[in-house]
Amino acid sequence: MNVTIVRACLRDGRGGSPTAVLDETPLTDDERREVPVRAGTSHAVFLSAGQDGDEVALRFFTAEGELPGCGHGTIAALAVLAERTGTREVTLRTRAGALEGRAIRHENGGLEGWFTPGPVELREPAGGEHEEVLTALGMGRDTPGCVVATLGRPRLLVPLPTRSTLSALTPDPDRLRAACDRLALLGCYLYSAPTPDGRVAARMFAPLIGVPEDIANANSTACLAAHLAREGLPRVTADMGDSLGIPSTITAAVRHHTDGPEILVGGAAGFPDN
Known part of the structure; x- marks a missing residue:
């Protein structure tokens, strides 16, 4: 298999989440789960372009199985399409x-x-x-401002007062997995x-998707x-x-239209030899 590694959601040209991208190939789902393990990435993206190139089907896998969507995996796939064919705008079909x-390709060669x-x-x-999730995170059970957000699958959004408070957290992974499993949560975003x-x-x-902590999570x-x-x-x-x-760094903006709000999310992407 020809696997391309993309560093999705770079910060100032550094870091980014390594993501395996490859063309659709006749593999079983169990074999697809092996791809990110062998590639040394958390996620793998399988892409299949239509004949006119205006539509591309994407499937996302971790070692635990298939995901209906993956934000940084989508950014990685867009980078590969732009590098291969110069594709700028495309409809992406996901589960x-x-x-x-x-x-977007910048004059300096950078991709977004x-x-x-x-x-x-x-x-x-x-x-x-x-x-139960807050306890597993090592936080007070009465932490205010938590929200359940669903985009494909539900996750818990948890506010913290400062960056230092966030960096100091040391969750109990077993308790956190059990809590998320019981509540059917993908995970928690602090x-x-x-x-x-x-x-x-x-x-x-x-x-629940086999990622103890994500380097970047666009969704x-x-x-x-x-x-x-x-x-506001x-x-x-x-x-x-x-x-x-x-x-890594991800940016998301909300645009308001007559038929409701629209979210646009993205980040810079690069290849390991760039």
Whole structure:
């Protein structure tokens, strides 16, 4: 198999989440789960382009199985398409639905991938349902401001006052996985209080898909943007991966149209030899 490794969601040209991208190939789902393991990445993306190149089907896998969507995997796929064919705008078909994607190539050769992840559903946690997750994170059970956000699958958004508070957290992985399993949560996305221009630090723990901590999570950043837009913040830039020594950055913006809000999320992408 010809596997391309893309560093998705770079920060100032550094870091990024290594993601395996390869053409659709006749593999069983169990064999697809082996690809990210062998490639040394958390996720693998299988892409299949239509004859006219205007539509591309994507499938996403971790070692635990298939995902309906993957934000940084989508950015990685857009980078590969732009590198191969110069594709700028494309409709992406995923198990979660159709997405509109766009690749931007800068004069210095840098690439960015942007896409519309779809609508986000937000709700307050039902009476005490999130307390077990907070305990597993090493936080107080009465932490205010938590929100359940669903984009494909539900996850818990957890606010923290400062970046230092966020970086100091040491979750109990077994308890966190058990709590997320019981509540059918993909995981939990923790973020620091945003600056006036929407900059946050964030960490994503996704035990149910075999990712103890994600280097970059674009879909959860899109969820946060939808949440903070209700408070008047139109744009969020999330710094992730610092606790793992691999910096990454994702940006998400909310645009308001007559038929409702639209989220646009993206980040820079590069290849290991760039």
